[in-house]
Amino acid sequence: MSALRRSTPLAVTGKYLALAFYVGFALFPLYWLAKIAITPDKLIYTEGTALFPSKVTFENFETVLVATDFLAYFKNSLIVSLGTAAITTCFAAAAGYAFSRFDFRGKRLVIALMLITQMFPLLMIIAPIYKIVAAIGLLNSLTSLIIVYTAFNIPFATFLMQSFFDGIPKDLEEAGMIDGCTRFEALRKIIMPLTLPGLGATLGFVFTAAWSELLFALMLINSNDTMTFPVGLLTFVSKFSVDWGQMMAAGVLALVPSCLFFIFIQRYLVQGLTSGAVKG
Amino acid sequence: MARIQLNNIAKSYGSVEVMRDINLTIEDGEFIVLVGPSGCGKSTLLRMIAGLEPISGGDFTVDGKRMNEVPPRDRDMAMVFQSYALYPHMDVARNMGFSLEIRKAPNEERTSKVALAAQTLGLTKLTERLPKQLSGGQRQRVAMGRAIVRDPSAFLFDEPLSNLDAALRVEMRLEIARLHQRLKATMIYVTHDQVEALTLADRIVVLNAGDIQQVGTPLELYDRPANKFVAQFIGSPTMNILEIEPGEGGIRLKNGAALSVGLPDGQKRASELGVRPEHLNIVAPDAAHLSGTAELVEHLGSDTNIHAHVPGIGQVLVREHGHFPLKTGEPVGIAVDLAKTHLFDPDGRRLAA
Ligand SMILES: Nc1ncnc2c1ncn2[C@@H]1O[C@H](COP(=O)(O)OP(=O)(O)OP(=O)(O)O)[C@@H](O)[C@H]1O
Ligand SMILES: [Mg+2]
Numbered sequence A: 001m002s003a004l005r006r007s008t009p010l011a012v013t014g015k016y017l018a019l020a021f022y023v024g025f026a027l028f029p030l031y032w033l034a035k036i037a038i039t040p041d042k043l044i045y046t047e048g049t050a051l052f053p054s055k056v057t058f059e060n061f062e063t064v065l066v067a068t069d070f071l072a073y074f075k076n077s078l079i080v081s082l083g084t085a086a087i088t089t090c091f092a093a094a095a096g097y098a099f100s101r102f103d104f105r106g107k108r109l110v111i112a113l114m115l116i117t118q119m120f121p122l123l124m125i126i127a128p129i130y131k132i133v134a135a136i137g138l139l140n141s142l143t144s145l146i147i148v149y150t151a152f153n154i155p156f157a158t159f160l161m162q163s164f165f166d167g168i169p170k171d172l173e174e175a176g177m178i179d180g181c182t183r184f185e186a187l188r189k190i191i192m193p194l195t196l197p198g199l200g201a202t203l204g205f206v207f208t209a210a211w212s213e214l215l216f217a218l219m220l221i222n223s224n225d226t227m228t229f230p231v232g233l234l235t236f237v238s239k240f241s242v243d244w245g246q247m248m249a250a251g252v253l254a255l256v257p258s259c260l261f262f263i264f265i266q267r268y269l270v271q272g273l274t275s276g277a278v279k280g
Numbered sequence B: 001m002a003r004i005q006l007n008n009i010a011k012s013y014g015s016v017e018v019m020r021d022i023n024l025t026i027e028d029g030e031f032i033v034l035v036g037p038s039g040c041g042k043s044t045l046l047r048m049i050a051g052l053e054p055i056s057g058g059d060f061t062v063d064g065k066r067m068n069e070v071p072p073r074d075r076d077m078a079m080v081f082q083s084y085a086l087y088p089h090m091d092v093a094r095n096m097g098f099s100l101e102i103r104k105a106p107n108e109e110r111t112s113k114v115a116l117a118a119q120t121l122g123l124t125k126l127t128e129r130l131p132k133q134l135s136g137g138q139r140q141r142v143a144m145g146r147a148i149v150r151d152p153s154a155f156l157f158d159e160p161l162s163n164l165d166a167a168l169r170v171e172m173r174l175e176i177a178r179l180h181q182r183l184k185a186t187m188i189y190v191t192h193d194q195v196e197a198l199t200l201a202d203r204i205v206v207l208n209a210g211d212i213q214q215v216g217t218p219l220e221l222y223d224r225p226a227n228k229f230v231a232q233f234i235g236s237p238t239m240n241i242l243e244i245e246p247g248e249g250g251i252r253l254k255n256g257a258a259l260s261v262g263l264p265d266g267q268k269r270a271s272e273l274g275v276r277p278e279h280l281n282i283v284a285p286d287a288a289h290l291s292g293t294a295e296l297v298e299h300l301g302s303d304t305n306i307h308a309h310v311p312g313i314g315q316v317l318v319r320e321h322g323h324f325p326l327k328t329g330e331p332v333g334i335a336v337d338l339a340k341t342h343l344f345d346p347d348g349r350r351l352a353a
Helices: A009-037 A059-067 A070-101 A107-117 A122-135 A142-166 A170-178 A183-211 A215-220 A229-234 A244-269 B042-050 B092-102 B107-120 B136-150 B166-183 B194-200 B218-223 B228-233
Strands: B004-013 B016-026 B031-035 B057-062 B077-080 B154-158 B186-190 B203-208 B211-216 B240-247 B250-253 B272-275 B280-283 B290-299 B303-310 B314-321 B331-336 B342-344
Touching (some): A059 A244, A070 A142, A070 A229, A070 A244, A107 A142, A122 A215, A142 A183, A170 B077, A215 A229, B004 B042, B016 B042, B016 B211, B031 B042, B042 B077, B042 B154, B077 B136, B092 B107, B107 B136, B136 B166, B194 B218, B203 B218, B211 B218, B228 B240, B240 B314, B290 B314, B314 B331
Parallel strands (some): B031 B203
Antiparallel strands (some): B004 B057, B203 B211, B240 B250, B272 B342, B290 B331, B303 B314
16 A cells, blocks of 8 residues: 555656646636637638647737727626625624534524525526516616626625634633633634635625626616626627637736736635644 | 632533532632543533633622623633643733733733743743744743733633643643742642642642532542542552441452451441552561462652452452562462551442441
């Protein structure tokens, strides 16, 4: 057994080959997106399968930014995603803390219900959601999207937050309460700082989910003013042709906020904030 | 300063009753140690005193004031957790001064109190480190520092030394004893290490399955255990328990040997004899009360433990001082120090001579 575990040069090479293969596999679509975005329109079909275009252009980006409504879509998406991420995370943090720390009547029932909501295919509830939103007069508004996305993301985000709170020893807030904190003070001064990675991860997860959601955005939004970016992308598909270059350029631009967001929260995602709290 | 009283304290989790009718008075400045086997409710009792666990029944008073519903922060008690529970995102100084920070004490007071505590505990050079940069023993001292900075009316310790290695444990034990002498505060200390219990305690409370078995000074528990449980729990190695029946001029052991142990009045009820290993001696066969063979001889340097097999009775453990020249398999004669035996009735209660 131990002979197998010893790392021979062959095993190390194999490991890195596997890693390289995985990374390549995962990143190739992104590369292709970027490649097509900088390929001049004329060459898209003639050089369709070349790994790198013979000529590079940034014309597509220019067109997308100047001549289309892309910036408006982008802004709408940003509002919806940030709003959803912020609201969802607030609710999820509060609910996750309660699930993690308190025993109350109906706790298991609430958890079961939340799990059940995750089991329905979204298609099933599109029609009822549409009716509800229409009835309260929120069609074509960003608010409707924020509400719907928040509702859908809260269960998973809550479980995520709960697992982060579970990872923080109960002793810490008890020590805080003995030291003179109220439960809320202990939460704010001791638990919150230690939950930053959890909050970061939840924000990131919800933000990304909302950023790329298409189905409900398509159903609930018709007017160009309130279109979010994924819906806006579809406007590059006309009846007779698809404007691949511009569509890909828009796609590349759409990646920017997600990347920025994760770079920003990445330092909170680093594990080990609680190490040293307790023995072992 | 605090005189703590527990009157008929009970504790249930849902329908499960884990503790009932706990009555205990802890005098101001007393060092009380709670001992008992795992799961007997030591931590639960301590946490009820701290206010971390709701009390299901009875009255808990401090200096005559009922405190059952008072939240932990208003009880003026400091607690040292088994896990230390240091705040991982605060450095040592802030960890120790956190209670003062919460109470909005002036900065100078905080700095000076923390510095004093750090000095007492030998942490002066470490005040800027984070808990994760400390060794187990250092973390333990920070946890102690956090408690003494506050100058509380009572200290609660829940197995504070159980995560430390043997040498460090001895050192910290002395530290805690010194602390108690200096501060003269009420201290309640949970442990299952009987050396800690016997050396630190003014009085020991022995718990079993949610019941107080006996409360007394270390020597009282050792010399006059209330029942078989306490007799076997206190003292190491464990007391030998031999089955007996009343006989002429005393009692008879199961193998027929007679011992002239004075039986108290209700003599017919004595069913077991307890005798500690240190009150048995290896002697020449003709002077022996019991004879058998040495099955296992453990040389500990300061002591020698002889596990003897006595036909008709079974295993008997004898402890001799120093190095005792005896080999496994040799025949041994065992003399009983008759003045230091204990008699128990069928319910395990000790019969006072
Ligand atoms: N949340 C809970 N729900 C139900 N029973 C509990 C709960 N917490 C503790 N108990 C029970 O209460 C009893 C006392 O537990 P406690 O933690 O006080 O034991 P202990 O004496 O401190 O043991 P140890 O030496 O192992 O720390 C145990 O039998 C335990 O199973
Ligand atoms: Mg315990």
